[in-house]
Amino acid sequence: MSQLDAYYEVVLSLVQEAGAVIRDKINRPKDIMTKSCDIDLVTESDQQVEKLLIDGLSSKFADHKFIGEESSSPGEKIELTDAPTWIIDPIDGTMNFVHGLPHTCVSIGLLIDKVPEIGIVYNPILEQLFTARRGQGAFLNNSPIHVSNQKELSKALIMLEMGTSKDPEKMKIVMENLHVLTPQVHGLRALGSAALDMCMVALGGADGHFEFGIHAWDIAAGDLIVREAGGICIDPAGGPLDLMSRRVLCAATTELAQELAKSLIQYYPERD
Template structure:
């Protein structure tokens, strides 16, 4: 599934998804409003659960590696979100991090599909670091139409609807517009994988970024990284090994804030299931950053 690589006004043709056009759901605006309002309310309710559990002792388990963590709160929040959405919209489909981890097939079809990460930044959550987020995206006919990212600890609620701008706590946000890597602050993440060869490539990429930019930061949350780009708090973000639930909501928020989204391997359209992404405040910066990173291969979602 390929999504737009560019949501700037200068190149509106790039906004289109392959084989799609701007008429998607043009007669269903009321439906999108309903979907958005329900998801916003559920995100706030989920935030209460996460906030309550944040300072409590946690029952921690691991998934793929000893650094790939899951807690009872992750599982409870995802169950609450999916069951509530399914009750309101019984014909919709769902992709949830913990559901997939438990064996459910990860499949993105043309059906309205909610893409959910109950706690993006579980490692941070376990250690009491406030950089955590509930991430909820909605794709219809494989096009992202709704993105909600909520950090209930820092009380920052990011949201976007296709074609209607991006917001943080109801205030519209825009990217920094930075065009030069030498003046840019970049987000990138280490991820949970501990394969020495993949880590060596990641370290090399980060070295190149540090040597050619202002600096590099790792917040531990892909969703918040992309929202940081949307708000102009950093200028670009690149990562290999992320999953669709990490980035779906953040893609739309960054895009609606004027950001550039591209495949860091090809410079073309992003495949949501490909597990790689580059997000930047300008096309010039995106291209410069792309030239500093060595591609990595991960199994598709």
């Protein structure tokens, strides 16, 4: 077994354990706390799942590093080094989780030398396990998946999110993009989870996704899953994707990605 095989086997088992926690807690009363604002939520389950993942991985791979949503100090700059680094969102879609909406997931990606090697997004409520390893394709519940190959914005179903910020400038840009895109696209959708939105693009159920203000842990796994499904992930202005920029655009094709990027009103949040 190669090192990467071992990493994958261990993380997959831990993600399934984490999924069992989410499945058990989603319809129970929750201890809810706020972070940056009153819609940026965290629960005891977010913290429990992140601890489960970090403790489980560090006990097996002592030299690995971690970037986790709940263990990263608010406002502190995240450092991504060349060391094997797990980037973790223990519950992406916490607002959905709090309300009992079943679009919520564990999202975890492994980067080595800053190159994505493993991506897993698991929605345990709907039993959707999205997985990818570099160069080996993308899968939903072990069945191969592929992007839609849509090239035209006018025929595209686009995923987007409002985000968890009430910053007036950010909200203004979100609403302007809704106004700009609505007449140009086939439809707009939001699941409340960037990771699941990206997986819908990988699955071919949607054709593109963009968001401003997300974090590395929202997109690290989805980035690899989309690309291994034949899609593209870039910066929303059209350049290369930077996981720390808090900006993402993914699409089924390069043509669609560039057309969508040209249509967007841009917003540049503070970097991670």
